[in-house]
Amino acid sequence: xxxxxxxxxxxxxxxxxxxxxxxxxxxxxxxxxxxxxxxxxxxxxxxxxxxxxxxxxxxxxxxxxxxxxxxxxxxxxxxxxxxxxxxxxxxxxxxxxxxxxxxxxxxxxxxxxxxxxxxxxxxxxxxxxxxxxxxxxxxxxxxxxxxxxxxxxxxxxxxxxxxxxxxxxxxxxxxxxxxxxxxxxxxxxxxxxxxxxxxxxxxxxxxxxxxxxxxxxxxxxxxxxxxxxxxxxxxxxxxxxxxxxxxxxxxxxxxxxxxxxxxxxxxxxxxxxxxxxxxxxxxxxxxxxxxxxxxxxxxxxxxxxxxxxxxxxxxxxxxxxxxxxxxxxxxxxxxxxxxxxxxxxxxxxxxxxxxxxxxxxxxxxxxxxxxxxxxxxxxxxxxxxxxxxxxxxxxxxxxxxxxxxxxxxxxxxxxxxxxxxxx
Amino acid sequence: xxxxxxxxxxxxxxxxxxxxxxxxxxxxxxxxxxxxxxxxxxxxxxxxxxxxxxxxxxxxxxxxxxxxxxxxxxxxxxxxxxxxxxxxxxxxxxxxxxxxxxxxxxxxxxxxxxxxxxxxxxxxxxxxxxxxxxxxxxxxxxxxxxxxxxxxxxxxxxxxxxxxxxxxxxxxxxxxxxxxxxxxxxxxxxxxxxxxxxxxxxxxxxxxxxxxxxxxxxxxxxxxxxxxxxxxxxxxxxxxxxxxxxxxxxxxxxxxxxxxxxxxxxxxxxxxxxxxxxxxxxxxxxxxxxxxxxxxxxxxxxxxxxxxxxxxxxxxxxxxxxxxxxxxxxxxxxxxxxxxxxxxxxxxxxxxxxxxxxxxxxxxxxxxxxxxxxxxxxxxxxxxxxxxxxxxxxxxxxxxxxxxxxxxxxxxxxxxxxxxxxx
Numbered sequence: 027x028x029x030x031x032x033x034x035x036x037x038x039x040x041x042x043x044x045x046x047x048x049x050x051x052x053x054x055x056x057x058x059x060x061x062x063x064x065x066x067x068x069x070x071x072x073x074x075x076x077x078x079x080x081x082x083x084x085x086x087x088x089x090x091x092x093x094x095x096x097x098x099x100x101x102x103x104x105x106x107x108x109x110x111x112x113x114x115x116x117x118x119x120x121x122x123x124x125x126x127x128x129x130x131x132x133x134x135x136x137x138x139x140x141x142x143x144x145x146x147x148x149x150x151x152x153x154x155x156x157x158x159x160x161x162x163x164x165x166x167x168x169x170x171x172x173x174x175x176x177x178x179x180x181x182x183x184x185x186x187x188x189x190x191x192x193x194x195x196x197x198x199x200x201x202x203x204x205x206x207x208x209x210x211x212x213x214x215x216x217x218x219x220x221x222x223x224x225x226x227x228x229x230x231x232x233x234x235x236x237x238x239x240x241x242x243x244x245x246x247x248x249x250x251x252x253x254x255x256x257x258x259x260x261x262x263x264x265x266x267x268x269x270x271x272x273x274x275x276x277x278x279x280x281x282x283x284x285x286x287x288x289x290x291x292x293x294x295x296x297x298x299x300x301x302x303x304x305x306x307x308x309x310x311x312x313x314x315x316x317x318x319x320x321x322x323x324x325x326x327x328x329x330x331x332x333x334x335x336x337x338x339x340x341x342x343x344x345x346x347x348x349x350x351x352x353x354x355x356x357x358x359x360x361x362x363x364x365x366x367x368x369x370x371x372x373x374x375x376x377x378x379x380x381x382x383x384x385x386x387x388x389x390x391x392x393x394x395x396x397x398x399x400x401x402x403x404x405x406x407x408x409x410x411x412x413x414x415x416x417x418x419x420x421x422x423x424x425x426x427x428x429x430x431x432x433x434x435x436x437x438x439x440x441x442x443x444x445x446x447x448x449x
Numbered sequence: 450x451x452x453x454x455x456x457x458x459x460x461x462x463x464x465x466x467x468x469x470x471x472x473x474x475x476x477x478x479x480x481x482x483x484x485x486x487x488x489x490x491x492x493x494x495x496x497x498x499x500x501x502x503x504x505x506x507x508x509x510x511x512x513x514x515x516x517x518x519x520x521x522x523x524x525x526x527x528x529x530x531x532x533x534x535x536x537x538x539x540x541x542x543x544x545x546x547x548x549x550x551x552x553x554x555x556x557x558x559x560x561x562x563x564x565x566x567x568x569x570x571x572x573x574x575x576x577x578x579x580x581x582x583x584x585x586x587x588x589x590x591x592x593x594x595x596x597x598x599x600x601x602x603x604x605x606x607x608x609x610x611x612x613x614x615x616x617x618x619x620x621x622x623x624x625x626x627x628x629x630x631x632x633x634x635x636x637x638x639x640x641x642x643x644x645x646x647x648x649x650x651x652x653x654x655x656x657x658x659x660x661x662x663x664x665x666x667x668x669x670x671x672x673x674x675x676x677x678x679x680x681x682x683x684x685x686x687x688x689x690x691x692x693x694x695x696x697x698x699x700x701x702x703x704x705x706x707x708x709x710x711x712x713x714x715x716x717x718x719x720x721x722x723x724x725x726x727x728x729x730x731x732x733x734x735x736x737x738x739x740x741x742x743x744x745x746x747x748x749x750x751x752x753x754x755x756x757x758x759x760x761x762x763x764x765x766x767x768x769x770x771x772x773x774x775x776x777x778x779x780x781x782x783x784x785x786x787x788x789x790x791x792x793x794x795x796x797x798x799x800x801x802x803x804x805x806x807x808x809x810x811x812x813x814x815x816x817x818x819x820x821x822x823x824x825x826x827x828x829x830x831x832x833x834x835x836x837x838x839x840x841x842x843x844x845x846x847x848x849x850x851x852x853x854x855x856x857x858x859x860x861x862x863x864x865x866x867x868x869x870x871x872x
Contacts, residue, residue: 047593051642075569075712078660082561084532085690087521088514089552090562093686093693098510109507122681123596123633128550129512130685138505139513146498168767170470173546173800173809206684208800210546210809219474237501258545260683261629262553263516267508270516289498344591377596377631378801386596386633 039371042364043392047374050343050390096120099130100198109138110238113180115202118330122347124175124377124386126205128260133267134180134203137238140287144271147235149255153292156222163271166255169212174254174277177351177384179204179323181280181307181428188419188427192448197333197348200446201434204351206384209275211256214249217291223250227293231300232274235289242283243297244276248321252277252382255288277382278353279321280307280429310423322353325412326431327360327387327404338442341395346373351384352406359405360387366399366435366449367414373402381407398438399449415448462794465787466815470797473766473813519543522553523621532561533661536603538625541753545770547598547800547809549628551683556690557603557626560661563710567694570658572678576715579645586694589678592635597677597700600774600807602627602746604703604730604851611842611850615871620756620771623869624857627774629807632698634679637672640714646673650716654723655697658712665706666720667699671744675700675805678711700805701776702744703730703852733846745776748835749854750783750810750827761865764818769796774807775829782828783810789822789858789872790837796825804830821861822872838871 039046045053083090099114113134116126126132144163152158183203186193193200218230223246230249233241244253256275257264264270269286276283282302297303297319309317327350332338350360356379361370373387387402404412418432435449462469468476506513522537536557539549549555567586575581606626609616616623646669653672656664667676679698680687687693692709699706705725720726720742732740750773755761773783779802784793796810810825827835841855858872 050593051639075565075658077563077565078658078662081531081533081660082558082563083689084527084561085522085525085535085537085556085558087525087537089522089550089554090688090690091511093567093689097685099508099512102508102510104507108504110504112508114508114510120686121684122594123631123684125548125631125684127512127683127685131512133508135505135508138507140500140505142498142500144516164762168765170473170768170811170813171545171770171799175801208546208548216474235498235501237504239501260550261544261546261548262520262550263543265513266506266516267513339587342591345593347594376594378598378803380801388593390593 040363041369042398043394044362044364044371045390045392046371047390053343094120097130100196100202111136112138113203115198116205117196117198118202118328118349119197119333119336121330124206124349124384125260126207128207128262128265128268131205131207131268132180132203134281135236136240137236139267140236141266142235142271142287147271147289149272149288149291151217151221151291153294154224154227155293156224159217159221161217166212166257166272169216171210172213172254173208173210175206175208175380175383176275176277177204177206177382178281178284179351181282184430185427187415187432187434188422188430192446194334194445196335197328197330200334201328204384207259208261209254209256210258211254211275214253214255217255218250223293226295229294229297231292231294231298232285232288233290234285235287240282240285240302241298241300242285242302243300244283246293248276248279278323280323282307283321307428309428310426311421312423320429324429324431325352325354325404325406325410326350327402327412328434329362329400329402329436332400332438332444333436334444334446336444338393338438338444341393343390343392345388346391346400347386347388348402349384350387350402350404352404352410353382354410355407356381356383357385357404358407361403362389363401364391364398367401370403393438395440397440399447400436400438401433403433463786464792465821466817467785467787467794468813468815470813476766520553522555523619523625532558534559535561536626538621539628540619540621541625541751541772542620542756542759544753547629547772547807548683549630551630551685551688551691554628554630554691555603555626557704558659559663560659562690563659564689565658565694565710570694570712572695572711572714574640574644574714576717577647577650578716579647582640582644584640589635589680589695592639594633594635595677596631596633598629598631598803598806599698599700600627600629600805601704601707602774604705607853608850610838610855610857611845611853615869617757617868619758620751620753623757624751627807630682631684632677632679633681634677634698637676637678640678641673646716649718652717652720654715654717654721655708655711656713657708658710663705663708663725664721664723665708665725666717666723667706669716671699671702701746703746705730706744730851732851733849734844735846743852747852747854748775748777748827748829748833749773750825750835751857752785752823752825752859755823755861755867756859757867757869759867761816761861761867764816766813766815768811769814769823770809770811771825772807773810773825773827775827775833776805777833778830779804779806780808780827781830784826785812786824787814787821790824793826816861818863820863822870823859823861824856826856
């Protein structure tokens with residue numbers, strides 16, 4: 027059941043206290059302030075805060091570390107034999123807005139982070155082309171570039187919610203293999219046009235310069251449409267952990283298509299069927315067959331606040347806020363439920379919409395101290411609706427769950443604690 | 450004289466080699482690759498890069514430092530008696546896109562960076578209100594928020610180009626007191642509505658919790674229109690150097706209105722006439738009179754590449770790229786000249802447009818090894834055109850140049866070196 031400003035529960039937008047922002051303002055503005063979030067009526071005399079007694083630190087050549095020691099990536103995993111394979115997650119519950127600072131972007135490396143000399147690194151375009159070409163870093167800097175804010179999501183993101191029991195974890199710990207940045211680089215079709223694509227070419231295999239030679243086959247149509255060779259992330263040259271000096275970026279697709287430390291693009295008539303597209307990153311079904319090349323990440327959302335391991339200190343109004351994204355276009359709508367999917371209200375989308383970018387959604391919620399189950403549901407511009415957990419796990423072989431996009435449920439207990447649940 | 454695709458100089462967009470992207474593609478695609486930026490025809494055998502011989506570094510809890518040691522803020526100035534006053538500049542020439550990483554955001558502090566305990570910090574709204582209110586950090590976290598990408602520019606930015614002789618400096622060294630971020634916070638009008646603004650109120654004096662008690666008077670109309678209490682910058686909680694735990698943000702206005710470490714907002718019927726709006730941040734004219742409260746930063750642009758102290762290694766096609774912004778709305782158009790203002794071509798605007806945000810502009814340029822003078826000129830949605838240096842200095846008292854927005858000229862010499870000039 028979907029309701030908006032139709033008056034459910036005495037003027038709420040949906041069950042269990044969801045409000046439109048207009049409704050929130052009617053509560054807050056011009057009334058006793060305590061109705062909202064209990065600011066204290068001010069005394070006109072101020073205290074003398076200790077940090078005002080003398081001058082602070084001077085400006086510096088590179089910014090101070092973040093203000094909170096807890097602002098760190100989560101779920102850091104390293105292969106027991108060494109750094110061959112590992113990952114780290116963005117702490118979604120500590121962030122707001124849509125941009126992920128580069129130091130907190132998720133990582134997934136197959137053989138650690140190589141230390142590449144940009145003056146020696148080369149990118150070769152070859153295979154089914156008229157003119158095989160090699161580009162160095164300085165040459166690419168001279169090409170026309172584009173800048174786009176895009177999400178990047180690991181195909182294994184959220185897999186822990188496919189396990190039998192719901193793990194008590196944070197939003198970042200469960201879903202933090204998604205991050206967003208403004209990427210700047212050279213549209214790939216410029217380089218392919220220059221090399222001259224053979225009429226028989228259908229795929230491009232991209233390979234990284236890490237020791238693993240991580241590689242993936244990318245449909246040529248994706249490569250010609252909106253892929254880019256990214257050189258900058260959130261304004262600055264790529265960090266080594268994100269592919270310095272250059273990486274492929276295939277908007278909306280599972281993260282490992284966006285090959286880091288890119289050294290080779292070879293055009294082929296068929297996909298290369300490498301390890302990362304046969305034994306890995308495929309979707310195994312209950313009958314033992316698998317879907318290959320499920321490249322586009324599907325409509326998905328997660329509430330980042332309130333979320334797992336947080337504690338609401340007192341009843342009152344809170345903003346429910348989170349991220350929504352889809353590899354099939356832009357996010358058209360996000361609905362939020364406070365009663366475990368019994369009723370839904372439209373959240374406000376609070377960032378520039380656009381294809382393949384995550385949006386921030388927000389809705390006020392009046393928590394009255396009773397248990398509640400918070401959920402969000404994304405709907406993309408192609409009409410795809412984020413499925414429930416059960417729907418998303420239909421016909422999925424146990425323990426083989428890439429591309430999981432089921433709805434996240436956060437249970438708010440009467441004591442204010444918030445926990446991951448299956449609902 | 451303005452020209453676009455009208456055929457000047459054999460198909461160029463404007464004099465001395467400016468091309469539309471379409472013209473650039475006609476040169477590049479399907480022709481000898483050397484016509485563009487001379488990529489090397491590839492050999493099918495690859496070298497064995499040394500960084501592929503073994504695994505690299507593992508993932509980490511907080512990102513590696515940037516890939517280039519030179520990626521640092523510039524023009525770091527500290528008061529000789531201590532950190533009371535200081536500044537640092539964003540290295541614009543090393544960045545691309547529109548976002549400034551937080552660690553490279555410009556700084557201007559009046560008494561250094563205080564170490565504030567967020568649990569003890571309070572923001573008080575008082576003066577001409579019905580209910581004086583105090584908000585702590587946790588309370589503000591519960592309010593409905595907004596996220597906006599905005600530029601922030603110090604009113605003293607670019608002042609070195611008002612001096613008698615043109616200084617040989619980088620783009621960041623001359624103009625780096627502008628940065629951009631996605632800011633997230635609470636719209637100020639929510640707090641003012643809750644406090645109940647008295648009908649006689651016209652101004653708000655904002656004060657920081659630094660030892661200087663930095664303060665500025667903000668027109669109430671600005672405060673009610675689009676100001677916010679910012680809590681997050683590019684996703685993460687504010688850094689201490691940018692106002693942690695909270696700062697005011699007044700979009701489009703000179704930077705010091707966006708008071709960092711915000712502790713007090715007092716509503717007044719008149720501006721407070723503090724030091725920072727009487728002896729400083731005013732525009733002294735030749736007749737000894739001064740303009741006060743020139744709050745909105747005017748239409749402005751700067752080419753960041755090619756720019757001062759760079760060296761073009763060889764003739765050929767380069768992308769000319771830079772930033773444009775205006776405190777009077779959004780950027781409508783940016784024109785680029787390669788002949789010192791003799792002719793102009795429209796650059797491509799390459800980011801989401803929007804009020805009070807900087808856009809990236811781009812245009813291909815074919816440099817044939819002759820001297821050239823590169824300029825850019827911003828035109829905003831209110832129709833304001835960025836003035837020449839001479840126009841911008843009309844009726845300005847020498848040595849007293851806030852709010853300078855004159856056109857920047859970069860001279861490209863025959864040896865490829867680029868230098869700041871007055872043209």
